[in-house]
Structures are given as C-alpha cells and as structure tokens.
Amino acid sequence: MRGKVIIGMKRKGFGSRLWSQMPLQIMVWPGIIFMIIFCYMPIYGLSVAFKHYTVVDTFQSAQWVGFENFKIAFSDKFFWDSVGNTLAISFLKILIGFPLPIILAIQISELPNGRFKKMVQTISYLPHFLSWVVLGGMVINWMSTTGAFSTMLLSLGVIDKPVNYLLQPDKYWLIAALTDVWKEAGWNTILYLAVIASIDPTYYEAARIDGAGKLRQIWYITLPLMRRIIALTFTLTIGGLLGSNLDQTLVLMNAINRPKAEVINSYVFRMGLTQGDFSYATAVGLAISIVSLILVLSTNALTKRLNDSESIF
Amino acid sequence: MMIMQRPNRNTIRENLLFDTINVMLMLLLTLLIAYPIWNVVVSSFSDAQSLSEGGITFYPKGFTLENYRAVFRDTTIWRAFGISIAKTVIGVLTHVFFCSMVAFAMSKRYLIGRKLYSAIGIITLFFGGGMVPTYLLYRQLGLLNSFWVYILPQLFNYYDMIVLMNFFRDIPASLEESAVIDGAGTWQVFLRIVLPLSLPVLATIALFNGVYQWNDYMTARMFINDEKLYPVQMKLYKVIVQSQTTAMSNPSSSAVLPTTTRSIQLATIVLTTLPIVLVYPFLQKYFVKGMTLGAVKE
Numbered sequence: 001m002r003g004k005v006i007i008g009m010k011r012k013g014f015g016s017r018l019w020s021q022m023p024l025q026i027m028v029w030p031g032i033i034f035m036i037i038f039c040y041m042p043i044y045g046l047s048v049a050f051k052h053y054t055v056v057d058t059f060q061s062a063q064w065v066g067f068e069n070f071k072i073a074f075s076d077k078f079f080w081d082s083v084g085n086t087l088a089i090s091f092l093k094i095l096i097g098f099p100l101p102i103i104l105a106i107q108i109s110e111l112p113n114g115r116f117k118k119m120v121q122t123i124s125y126l127p128h129f130l131s132w133v134v135l136g137g138m139v140i141n142w143m144s145t146t147g148a149f150s151t152m153l154l155s156l157g158v159i160d161k162p163v164n165y166l167l168q169p170d171k172y173w174l175i176a177a178l179t180d181v182w183k184e185a186g187w188n189t190i191l192y193l194a195v196i197a198s199i200d201p202t203y204y205e206a207a208r209i210d211g212a213g214k215l216r217q218i219w220y221i222t223l224p225l226m227r228r229i230i231a232l233t234f235t236l237t238i239g240g241l242l243g244s245n246l247d248q249t250l251v252l253m254n255a256i257n258r259p260k261a262e263v264i265n266s267y268v269f270r271m272g273l274t275q276g277d278f279s280y281a282t283a284v285g286l287a288i289s290i291v292s293l294i295l296v297l298s299t300n301a302l303t304k305r306l307n308d309s310e311s312i313f
Numbered sequence: 314m315m316i317m318q319r320p321n322r323n324t325i326r327e328n329l330l331f332d333t334i335n336v337m338l339m340l341l342l343t344l345l346i347a348y349p350i351w352n353v354v355v356s357s358f359s360d361a362q363s364l365s366e367g368g369i370t371f372y373p374k375g376f377t378l379e380n381y382r383a384v385f386r387d388t389t390i391w392r393a394f395g396i397s398i399a400k401t402v403i404g405v406l407t408h409v410f411f412c413s414m415v416a417f418a419m420s421k422r423y424l425i426g427r428k429l430y431s432a433i434g435i436i437t438l439f440f441g442g443g444m445v446p447t448y449l450l451y452r453q454l455g456l457l458n459s460f461w462v463y464i465l466p467q468l469f470n471y472y473d474m475i476v477l478m479n480f481f482r483d484i485p486a487s488l489e490e491s492a493v494i495d496g497a498g499t500w501q502v503f504l505r506i507v508l509p510l511s512l513p514v515l516a517t518i519a520l521f522n523g524v525y526q527w528n529d530y531m532t533a534r535m536f537i538n539d540e541k542l543y544p545v546q547m548k549l550y551k552v553i554v555q556s557q558t559t560a561m562s563n564p565s566s567s568a569v570l571p572t573t574t575r576s577i578q579l580a581t582i583v584l585t586t587l588p589i590v591l592v593y594p595f596l597q598k599y600f601v602k603g604m605t606l607g608a609v610k611e
Contacts, residue, residue: 018425023499024418028430031415034469035437041450042442048449058453104342107335116336122594123343125601126350129589131528133546137553137582138353141575146367148352162367186346187604194605213327247531251550254557265444272445273535285443 049283055276062279069283079284082267085173085260086244092177094237100185102230105192106218124186136251139179140166166252169260176261180248188233195229196222231303239296242288264288357381357579364575380576384584387577389540390548397544400463401526405519411468413515416477417503434471444535451536462536463544467526473518480514481507517603520596527589549581 018025044059049069051062073079104124111117127135142149145162153159165171203221212220244263253261262270264284272281355373356364363374384390418424419431442450456462488510489502497505508515530546537543543551556574593600 014425021421021423021425024421024424025426027414027418027499027503028424028426030411031469031474032430032433034411035433035471037454038450038466038469039437039441042446043440045442045446045449048446053449059449107339110332110335111339116339120339120343122597123346125597126590126593127346129524129528129593130586131530131546133528133530133550133553134582134586137549137578138349140553140557141353141356141579141582142349144575146365148349148369151368151370182346182349186342190601190604211321211324213324214331215327250534251553268444269535273448278445278449282443282445285445289441289443 046282046286048279049286051279053279053282065279069280070287072280073284073287078262078267081259082262082264083242086242086263086265088173089176089244089263090241092173093180094241096177097181097185097188098234098237100181101188102192102226104185105189105196106222108189109193109196109222110214110218121186124189126186127183128187130183132245132247132251135179135183136248139175139252143175166254167256169257172252172257172260176245176248176252179252180245191229191233192226195226199225231306235296235299235303238299239292241295242292353579354583357576357583361576364579380580381584383577384580389543390545390581392541393543393545393548396460396542397527397546400460400544401523404464404467404526405523407464408467408470408473408522409515409519412470412473412518413477413481413508413511414503415469416474417481417507419474420478420481434474437471448535457536458539458542460542463526463529463532466532467522473522476518477511477514480511484510513599513602516596517599520599521603524589545581545585549578549585552578552581 041059048059048062050064050066051057052065052068053062108117108120108124111120130138141147143164143166144150145164149165150159150162154162165175199222204217207217207221242264244265246263246265246269249261249263249266250269253266268281268285271277271284351371352369355371356369357380358373358376358378359369360375360377360379363369366374368374419427421427424430441447451457451462451466456465484507488506492502492506528546530544530550533543533547534550537547552574556578
C-alpha cells in the first residue's frame, strides 16, 4: 500500500507533490519560523559582542569595534573573579555531586523491591521539583541564626554562638555546592537506575553460584556495565564546568558574600541586563560558551578514545 | 536452577552486613532530605515569637495560622498566584499543541524538506545566543513587560519535538490509512487519531513543561518590571531578597527583624511548593519515564 503511494507520487512533478502535502508543510513552517526568530536571531545577535551597542541601537545600527570588548573583559579583575568562583563551585559540585548519584543508584538498586525502596526514591527525587527561589528561601531559613542548622550545631556543641554562614564569604562555595547536590543527587540516580535495571540478571546468578558476595557483584558486574553511561554523563558534566547556576546565585548571593558568590552568569546578568553594558556582557558570554564548547568536544574525544582502547580486549 | 550451590557462610554474613548498612544509610538519606523540608513546614506554623527565638525542630512552636492569614491578606499574592496559574496552563497547552503539530508533520518520512528542517532544529540544541542577545531581541519584539514573554518563547522546543516525533512514528500506519480512506484530512488524522493515541507522551511533556513554568522566576526577573505581571515565584524572590537585606543590616540578632517578614516568607514558600508536592507523588512514574525517554535517544 505504502510503496504504491510513493511510486504513484514519483510520477508527479515536484510542484504537485509539494502541493499534495501542503497541510503537512503548513504544520512544520510555524516551527521553523519560531526557531529562526527565537534561536537564530539571538545567535545573529552575538555580533553585538564585536560592536559598541547603546540603548538606542538595533542589532544592525551599532558601530563595529572588533575585539575591543574582549580586551576589556580579559583585563577586568571582576571578570576573572567570577571565572574563579565559577570554577571553584563547579569543581566542588563535580567532586561531591558526580560520584554520589552513582553510589546512591547502586544502593537503591540493592534494596529489596517494596514500599521502602519506593519511599526512598520518592523522597530523594522530591528536591529536584523545588524551584531555586523556594530552595534558596529554605536555605536562608536553615542558615539564619535561629534556623535549623544553627540549632543543630548548637545542640551538638560544635559552636557556642549562633552563626549565619551565608554571611561568611569563605563558606559560600561549599554552601553553593552542597545545596546543589542536595537538590539534584537523588534525581540524577534515575538514568543510572535505568541502566542497572537493564543488566541481565543471569550475570548476578552466575556470580552468586560462584560465591561472590554483594560487594564483589557490584565491583565486577554493576560498575563495569555502567561505564558507558558514566562516561557520557561525565562528558556532559565537564561541558557544564563554566556554566554556572544563575537561579541559585541570584537567590543566595548577598552584599557580604558577593566577592565569593559572583559567578560568570550572574556577572553577565549584572553587567548586561542591570547596568545596560550590552556589548561587554555579550562578549563575556560568548567567550565562555566558546571555551565550554571546546571543553565538551575534547572531553568527548578523550572518553571515546578511552572507551575504544578498552573495548579492544 | 537445579544446581544451587550453597553460598559459604562468609558470603552470607557479608551480604547480611551489606544489606543492614545499606538500609541504614538509605534511612539516613531520606532523613537528610525530608527533615530540612519538614523543618520549614513546621516553622511556617510557628508564631513570630518562637521564630525569633529559634530552636524549632520537629513540631511547630506556638502553633498559629496567622502567617498564612497574613499572606492571604496581601491581595498582590492572589494576583501572583493567578499569573502563575495562567502562565502554567496557557504555556503548557500551547507548548504541547505546537510541538506535536510540528512533530506530526516531521514524523512523515516523505515530508519534502525534512532533512533541512531537522538540520535547522538540531543546530538549536547545541548553539544559542545567550542571555544578552535574547534580552535585546525581546526588547525589539516588544516582549519586555508583557505576559506573552512567558508563553511565546516557550512555544516550541526541538528536543520535545524529537520525543513526540519518535512516539508518533510508532503508531501503526494502518490506523491513519484507514482514516484517510474514510475521508479524513491531515488535520483530522492529527487531531482525532494521533493525539488521542499519544496521551502518555503528551502527559509526560506537559508535566515537565508545567513544572518549568510553575517554578520559573528567571523570565520575570530578566524581562518583567511590572509587579502586576509577577508570578508567585518572583513575588517570593522579592520577599526573600528583602528579608536578606534586613538581616544583613543587623547580622548579630534577628530579634530586631520584622518577624512578619520571615513568617510571610515561610508561609509563601510552603504555599508556592504545595501544588507540586501534592501532584508529584502520583505522577512520579511519568517524570521518571520522561527522564529515560530522552536518554534512550542519546
């Protein structure tokens, strides 16, 4: 039936073929127009980075200035401060937040199926659905001098006077990393759990018959079979190294912790949208995305090579 | 199955130890996640006096509903809830419809120009203009300070299109063909046959988009100055930033803090999150499915 239709169509000319599928074309074009306006126009707008764009300008009317904006950025102390903070926070996030979901997924998969397992999953996924405004508000409340965190530390005798760690700049990196891990670690187990669930159970049966305990089964079966997905998520994580969490920063940053809290995105936001220095902020954003792209591509090449060389034997 | 060798005693003991420690660690994990949330909930039911004294742990101190009454006395909050609901409902419906319309056409392999269309789409998954060019574009389009800035930029997303397209492809072609023979046009096939058969995937996309719309405050933070158009998340953001500034002007003691600010903040946090927390456990399987749905493609 289908083959016949296609043969019949081939005899017709291109014009009539197009005409006969006009309703379908009319369904696609809005999507294409959407992407041209909302995705490609901003890409074209990146040219602003090489221009001197003032409030009265449009994308076309602004003066070209070459790499001037980039030169200013690279000699700006505040830019490098924000890069430093971004890298430090990302590094902490990866250090804690990358292995944790893998470990949690294995732990969850080892729980007997039933109500307890379900409860663990439901509760650990929950924070993912809180917005950063809500979570930020919660964090501010836990951290306040009369909040849960101080109360806990006081009763444990760690501190003898209530403290608000959000007002201590040198604690900010850890707070940013830990709150992010708290929010996402449970949710990030889902992919790993799906991979573990797809492992052939006969592997485990064979190992059990050979007398392997659970720890050995994890080490010799589960982990090796998760290698691919771990490599994939690692590549994506490295690509996000310079991507900073604007939602989180705008809520948790305050005038006191700003020197340690300002990340690239919040810097771009402040310079561009708040202070109206559009060209400069675009240049910063563009420079960062180019570095990120290079990071993804090189990590991808690296993990590919590692996986290939291992699959040889 | 017949040759069951009995595992030696060491292995049994090791496994028992593993399971015990595992269950204990998992209990600790749920406590670590549930307790901070619970603490915020009980704090929101505590009176201003207890809030400024601190020491609230598992249950409200000086139980009161005054915090919630205070929130509801503020009519701008009602308005913000209205904006949030409108943005979520309209946003989700238009997004799902627009994406599935494009996906239906793209699911036809004989569509002329399909390769070009998908090339245009795939590029958008990897490249973007970023914050400032987007802002400048919206300014030129007149989207700043307009309700439509919540809806229009969210109409379409190529990733969701791919997910829908793959689902539509698995619908047996015979169903559509028999409808065509009965005289149904392209739109009728799409609306009467394909969409009703795709409810699970439509629900999944709608849920993710709905959570995004409900939780999103960045759009308002970046593009909206008019307080009348603030969604509830942005309203909450303002309350939080306000109380942070007050806390900072006097970091040593929070007793001076206008206690109502913190009470209102806590009650608003709970109210803002309530819709999601109420809905989420029942729809968890759709969310999980949605996560792995996309991953299979990669």
